[in-house]
Amino acid sequence: MDRNPIFSLRGVEYTYPGASSPALRGLDLEISEGEWVALVGANGSGKSTMAKICNALLIPTQGHCFVMGCDTRDEALVPAIRRSVALVFQNPDDQIVASIVEEDVAFGPENLGLPSPEIRRRVDRSLELAGLTALRRSGSFSLSGGQKQRLALAGALALEPAALLLDESASMLDPEGRLSFLSCLGSLKRSGMTIVQITHRMEEAIQSDRVVVIDSGRAVWDGSPGDFFDGEYEKWSFEEPPGIALYRELLARGLLPGGTLPDADSMLDALCL
Amino acid sequence: MSVVIEHLSYTYNSGTPAMAVALKDVSVSVERGEWVSIVGHTGSGKSTLAQHMNALLIPQFGRAVIDGVEVKAKLKGLRELRRKVGLVFQYPEQQFFAETAREEIAFAPSNWGVSGGELDKCVMDAVISVGLKPELLDSNPFSLSGGQQRRVALASVIAAKPDYLVLDEPTAGLDATGIRELIQLLSKLKKDGLAVVQVTHDLQSALDHSDSLLVMENGVGVTLGRPEEVAEYLLKKPVQGLVIPPLVQFCAGLRERGIKLPLTSGMDVILKKIEERTGLSGAFERRNGTGGVLGGELNRCSF
Amino acid sequence: MQFLSGISLGQFIPGESLLHRLxxxxxxxxxxxxxxxxxxxxxxxDFAFWGIFLLSLSAMSGIPLGIILRSARPVLFLVAFTAALNAFWTPGREVFRAGFLSVTIEGLVMAFEMGMRLVFLVMFASMLMMTTSPMAFSDGLERLLSPLAKVGFPASEMAVMMTIALRFIPTLFEETDRILKAQISRGADFESGGLLKRARSFIPVLIPLFILVFQRAENLAVAMESRCYVPGMPRTRLNPLVWTKNDTGAILGLLAFISAVILFDRFALKSFIIL
Known part of the structure; x- marks a missing residue:
């Protein structure tokens, strides 16, 4: 792929102050513009640390992290880096600053010192992308879980970033909330947004273009979701989603033609019944 | 012996702007040695219902009966009832306060007056039953890994030797390995005669492991029954916040195409039924597992 | 049993009324x-006037009187305490005697006035908080304090801190409620035993609460930092504050009303000697 690199991590090591062992031990990773990458790994593998490194919230103890060519070590570049990479965290309740939906979305642009009409434009656009326009005057804390997380997403989008970093952002949502959040990501991806999604839910990895496995602070595997579920997932003790397991079995037994989409309806139609 | 909830209704903060109806006429019951799952969207009232099962909340309307004793505000033995029904909150490790795992686990039994050698035995029994290494007992609970912390939290409830175990989203925040181990642990506890009530929004897991399910939507119990019955119901009538699991969807599709099978069939049954219909040798080229069955064909998948 | 129920403590109630829009x-x-x-x-x-004023505030804001009255609940203990103190220790004409304690008419009047003053104070302050979003409130405060910024007072940081503190109040109550319930489920007993034992029984609530609140505050700080918040950097506003004729009118009207009440208090009441 010869698209512009958004993130380049070169031999990144990171040890938390006071910790005895490093959280990242020589992480190498390149992510390009427009990619949707799922970063998967067990709890404690260093995924979340990586997200903070990519947003210059943490600075590598060894090695370098470049965001659109800017080294996160250079303090003068940090504001530019934060503006081009927006983070959405796990718990929406810990990200919401203001008690009115549109006031919260405005928080980022307000920090950038933008004029009011520009803030207004960004708030309107972000609310629409997140599907929250109708709720703009509602109280932030009276929203449902899925809506709150889309609010956090809107707050991130209002920075008009080049890339989105999602740290387990769908993990606290119920299935419907998760679907609404993921379909939101799908349409952002189609509009050219680079998405880095940290997750341990395999269902979310399937939607991506590329899966990277993080283990003990290193990137240990990198490839397509298809290849990932073709044998890699077991090595890192992940669970295969039941739908994919069925799809694999049907293909392996010659019950399904190659090229069938792995969703229930396409599979049922392709079966020779 | 059982925990029975009958026609239960509950409203938070009535008469204030924060008023919220949490439960409307909900009934459910659980017996020892049984696994009941309560599924529903966030805010459907699952947690409020769970808190009625150990007399933490007192019914405003309807009844909650624990081993034949009806829960009432003025009841003398409320604390004893709470001992019978252990309640594990969501993210239970957030309630740690002690300096060692041992002290944390001993908290519940000592509150109910257990002491000395008997207390030590309660702690050891709990540690063994959750599969925690006894040498971890003297470590600081905050220094343990996420999965170990969850076990300590579970042990700290089990140590009081409850007959019923109610768990609010017990797998939240765990990774694949952690979830698998926790489900195995709950199955074992159930086999040992404990009642397991699991509040969850993972419908697939609930269908796989429970004896019966209660589906909640906006404070109402919309259906209660065996996994098969609940799957049938959900297929006919969608419920807010829940998504039909892919295997159930697939089974329903097979049925429409004339193959009779239960909606909650496992993969083995599904494959056997298809092969019975199409003949053992598939119509298409078999793909070998080692050469990559899926290849690059997984994109745009809706599972 | 519900713990910490019905907290209104002057939490913001979103709305579009005249009072909200000021x-x-x-x-x-x-x-x-x-x-x-x-x-x-x-x-x-005088309290007749204050009562009428409170009623009109309730009507103008669309916030039911019951909720405004309830906002005074957290200080009722304090009110009862000061009232009792006043009732017993004010010298004057005795109406009632219990042992060494004597209740006087002057004491009762004083107790009523002090108590009512406190209750109205809390209700008026709650009206402000119930009709003003924390963000708008801290904006307003920042602008009012901005003259002090010239002499090095961190008005902007204080305003953000204020927003966060206000925003954390509901979280604090939710978490306390959850931890209390969890420890009660584990057999904790907060209701029996002496004062010392009871105080000690709160340790298993306070420790997890502190840990959790610090953790969540840190999470929020990280989230704010990642949204480009830099303490002390100038910020702009989605809705810059605009002072309208309504605002001038409200202040003038209020001043007129207050003057009238004070005049009534000083002159009309002088000839109207109670008891």
Whole structure:
């Protein structure tokens, strides 16, 4: 792929102050513009640390992290880096600053010192992308879980970033909330947004273009979701989603033609019944 | 012996702007040695219902009966009832306060007056039953890994030797390995005669492991029954916040195409039924597992 | 059993009423004027005026009177305490005697006035918080304090801190409630035993609460930092504060009303000697 690199991590090591062992031990990773990458790994593998490194919230103890060519070590570049990479965290309740939906979305642009009409434009656009326009005057804390997380997403989008970093952002949502959040990501991806999604839910990895496995602070595997579920997932003790397991079995037994989409309806139609 | 909830209704903060109806006429019951799952969207009232099962909340309307004793505000033995029904909150490790795992686990039994050698035995029994290494007992609970912390939290409830175990989203925040181990642990506890009530929004897991399910939507119990019955119901009538699991969807599709099978069939049954219909040798080229069955064909998948 | 139920403690209630739409600077200033007025005129008959004023505030804001009244609940203990103190220790004509304690008419009047003053103070302050979003409130405060910024007072940081503190109040209550319930489920007993034992029984609540609140505050700090918040950097606003004719009108109207009440208190009441 010869698209512009958004993130380049070169031999990144990171040890938390006071910790005895490093959280990242020589992480190498390149992510390009427009990619949707799922970063998967067990709890404690260093995924979340990586997200903070990519947003210059943490600075590598060894090695370098470049965001659109800017080294996160250079303090003068940090504001530019934060503006081009927006983070959405796990718990929406810990990200919401203001008690009115549109006031919260405005928080980022307000920090950038933008004029009011520009803030207004960004708030309107972000609310629409997140599907929250109708709720703009509602109280932030009276929203449902899925809506709150889309609010956090809107707050991130209002920075008009080049890339989105999602740290387990769908993990606290119920299935419907998760679907609404993921379909939101799908349409952002189609509009050219680079998405880095940290997750341990395999269902979310399937939607991506590329899966990277993080283990003990290193990137240990990198490839397509298809290849990932073709044998890699077991090595890192992940669970295969039941739908994919069925799809694999049907293909392996010659019950399904190659090229069938792995969703229930396409599979049922392709079966020779 | 059982925990029975009958026609239960509950409203938070009535008469204030924060008023919220949490439960409307909900009934459910659980017996020892049984696994009941309560599924529903966030805010459907699952947690409020769970808190009625150990007399933490007192019914405003309807009844909650624990081993034949009806829960009432003025009841003398409320604390004893709470001992019978252990309640594990969501993210239970957030309630740690002690300096060692041992002290944390001993908290519940000592509150109910257990002491000395008997207390030590309660702690050891709990540690063994959750599969925690006894040498971890003297470590600081905050220094343990996420999965170990969850076990300590579970042990700290089990140590009081409850007959019923109610768990609010017990797998939240765990990774694949952690979830698998926790489900195995709950199955074992159930086999040992404990009642397991699991509040969850993972419908697939609930269908796989429970004896019966209660589906909640906006404070109402919309259906209660065996996994098969609940799957049938959900297929006919969608419920807010829940998504039909892919295997159930697939089974329903097979049925429409004339193959009779239960909606909650496992993969083995599904494959056997298809092969019975199409003949053992598939119509298409078999793909070998080692050469990559899926290849690059997984994109745009809706599972 | 529900713990910490029905907290209204002056939490913001979103709305579009006239009172909601007033400039926060106007509302903060008006509250100060109102409270000064309350202290200058708090004889028993004066409370008729304050009561009517409270009713009209309720009507203008669309917030039911019951909720406003309930906002005074957290201070009722304090009210009872000061009232009792006043009732027993004010010298004057005795109406009732119990042992060494004597209740006088002057004491009862004083107790009523002090108690009512406190209750109205809390209700007026709650009205401000219930009709002003924390963001708008801290904006208003920041602008009012901005003259102090010239001498190095961190008005902007204080405003953000204020927003966060206000925003954390509901979280704090939710978490306390959850931890209390969890420890009760593990057999904790907060209701029996002596004072010392009871105080000690709260350790398993306080430790997890502190840990959790610090953790969540840190999470929020990280989230704010990642949204480009830099303490002390100038910020702009989605809705810059605009002082309108309504705001000027509200202040003038309030001043007129307060003056009238004070005049009534000083002159009309002089000839109307109670008891």
């Amino acid at each position: 400039d926060p600077r106007c509302k903060i200033t008006a509250t100060f004027i109102l409270l000064s007025g309350l202290f200058m005129a708090s004889k028993i008959p």
